[in-house]
Amino acid sequence: MEADPLKVAVAFNTYEPFVYRREKASEDSVAKVAEVVCETLKQAGMEATLVPLQRSMFNFLRRIKDLNVEVVVNLCEGFFGKPQWESNVAAVMEILHIPFTGNGSRTLALCQDKHQAKAILSSFNLPVAPSQLIASAEEMVDLKFPVIVKPNSEDASLGVHPESVVYDQEALAAQVKRIIETYSQPALVEEFIDGREFNVAVLDDGEIKALPVSEIDFTGMPEGYPKICSYEAKWYPDHILYKATPPVCPAPIDDDLKERLQSLAIIAFKAMGCRDYARVDFRMSGQGEIFILEVNPNPDISLDAGYARALKAAGIDYAEFWRIMIRNALKRKEENVATNGRR
Ligand SMILES: Nc1ncnc2c1ncn2[C@@H]1O[C@H](COP(=O)(O)OP(=O)(O)O)[C@@H](O)[C@H]1O
Numbered sequence: 547m548e549a550d551p552l553k554v555a556v557a558f559n560t561y562e563p564f565v566y567r568r569e570k571a572s573e574d575s576v577a578k579v580a581e582v583v584c585e586t587l588k589q590a591g592m593e594a595t596l597v598p599l600q601r602s603m604f605n606f607l608r609r610i611k612d613l614n615v616e617v618v619v620n621l622c623e624g625f626f627g628k629p630q631w632e633s634n635v636a637a638v639m640e641i642l643h644i645p646f647t648g649n650g651s652r653t654l655a656l657c658q659d660k661h662q663a664k665a666i667l668s669s670f671n672l673p674v675a676p677s678q679l680i681a682s683a684e685e686m687v688d689l690k691f692p693v694i695v696k697p698n699s700e701d702a703s704l705g706v707h708p709e710s711v712v713y714d715q716e717a718l719a720a721q722v723k724r725i726i727e728t729y730s731q732p733a734l735v736e737e738f739i740d741g742r743e744f745n746v747a748v749l750d751d752g753e754i755k756a757l758p759v760s761e762i763d764f765t766g767m768p769e770g771y772p773k774i775c776s777y778e779a780k781w782y783p784d785h786i787l788y789k790a791t792p793p794v795c796p797a798p799i800d801d802d803l804k805e806r807l808q809s810l811a812i813i814a815f816k817a818m819g820c821r822d823y824a825r826v827d828f829r830m831s832g833q834g835e836i837f838i839l840e841v842n843p844n845p846d847i848s849l850d851a852g853y854a855r856a857l858k859a860a861g862i863d864y865a866e867f868w869r870i871m872i873r874n875a876l877k878r879k880e881e882n883v884a885t886n887g888r889r
Pocket residue numbers: 675694696700701702703704706736737738739740743773774775776827829839840
């Protein structure tokens with residue numbers, strides 16, 4: 547007799563009350579990804595159901611309980627319009643012993659605070675760019691210009707626009723003010739690493755491995771724009787900056803650089819207590835010095851984003867990837883592993 551199909555909930559956040567923000571495209575993408583993942587799981591023979599996390603955490607949990615699922619594919623990137631609550635959603639599932647895919651609450655919280663995440667990476671002797679956390683536009687920085695100004699606790703390039711790269715104190719103060727006023731949080735001011743940008747997807751399928759390196763090709767960037775992956779470059783397919791920043795995977799790099807990036811990515815994955823999957827972002831200066839920008843413990847997992855591109859380059863089918871993630875989550879349940887990101 548055939549076994550009953552595995553019951554899976556595909557969880558994603560939908561409620562976004564902060565419509566004043568000019569950045570909405572990244573929020574909308576979560577629902578689309580969830581649909582694709584749900585369809586993929588169904589085609590792989592599972593009984594998958596979409597479960598949106600809306601205004602009420604109670605309703606969300608009740609729905610998961612009623613469905614009697616064995617595992618949750620957790621695609622939630624925040625709650626109540628706050629990406630900073632991404633880790634809280636995972637934490638609720640942890641204390642209720644609901645097995646879920648992806649990173650645990652502790653890792654999600656640590657990586658969400660860029661300044662603190664950099665301190666952890668540094669403590670593992672990993673290279674990060676010099677930076678300062680600034681809470682007021684009047685504060686001076688002790689950094690070499692140009693610098694880039696970004697919100698300390700957002701992701702998906704929120705708040706990162708061409709004007710975020712500044713060359714003098716006056717422009718810096720204006721950008722810090724914009725970040726503090728728009729995002730109600732301190733700004734991370736970081737030395738601008740003028741050079742190539744790489745991403746490394748890391749996968750834990752029982753063994754932690756780095757997938758083929760990806761590069762953002764900035765060669766088509768129009769004159770006068772900084773070579774960065776701004777919000778426009780990430781989220782508006784018709785924008786000139788989107789077209790000027792195509793990703794290339796595998797990156798055209800020699801084996802030595804490839805191995806350096808991949809081994810740094812694996813060390814960073816472990817340093818932040820990651821599990822299942824994450825993506826590490828790098829910049830390399832003109833002198834060949836490598837810096838880790840950040841570890842993304844809940845990277846965009848849509849078919850047209852970097853992680854899936856790296857899976858494809860590694861010859862790993864999207865459905866197979868999800869089977870591995872679900873297997874990991876069920877194994878953690880079986881072994882009763884503390885599910886907060888500690889191994
Ligand atoms: N120190 C830096 N030097 C050069 N470019 C940077 C630097 N910090 C950020 N960027 C650019 O801004 C983008 C978004 O910054 P990142 O730190 O990765 O934040 P997010 O969490 O929004 O992805 C990067 O992909 C990169 O193109």
